[in-house]
Amino acid sequence: MQARLFGQFLWLAECALDGPGFTHRPLSAFRLKRDLSYIKIMDVGQSYVVNRVADHIQSRIVYYLMNIHVTPRSIYLCRHGESELNLKGRIGGDPGLSPRGREFAKSLAQFISDQNIKDLKVWTSQMKRTIQTAEALGVPYEQWKVLNEIDAVIASPSLSAR
Structure with a gap:
């Protein structure tokens, strides 16, 4: 049952996206049945119609489509200011900013x-x-664990080679 519903969902997605450039086709052109899974996005995300989302993958697709920001x-992406360990040619750990790092902030x-x-x-x-770099901005900020030490060695090979 789930495989059939997912297949119908993918078929509808393929039909709605007509090759490169993604030409829009109205859902009415497909003579939809009540048992098909689909999401209809109207007025560039002003409203949505979601029908028969049956499993985790389909719900993740719907979530993704409903959270696309077209504005x-x-x-801006920025690394933190120089840390105390950077002065020693090291990366990692959880040191604070050096005086030069505070100036950067x-x-x-x-x-x-x-x-x-x-x-x-x-x-x-x-x-x-x-956090010290962000606090210098004087605006609210959010801390995300997933951003801790992202590919530190790859991002700073010159420091890790010292």
Whole structure:
């Protein structure tokens, strides 16, 4: 039953996405049956119709489609300021910022302030040095464990080689 429903869901997705460029086709063109799984997105996400979502994969697809943001915006990515361990040529651990790292955080705060970003969202890891960098911005921030030590050796090979 689940395999059949998932197959119908994929068939409908393929029909709705007509090759490169993803041409829109109205759902009525498919003479939908009540037993098909589908999501209908209207007015670029202003409203949705979701029908017969039957399992985890389908619900994740619906979640993804309902959380696509089509509003243009800028995303700034930044590493933390220099840490105490960076001064010793080491990475990792949970050190605080060095004096130079604190200066970087102040400069970053001034840069962000100059951008005049409305509703700024700041995400940081749970590491002390990233929190100190974010706190200098003077805006609310969220800590995300998943951002802790992302590929540290790959991101900073010159430091790990010392």
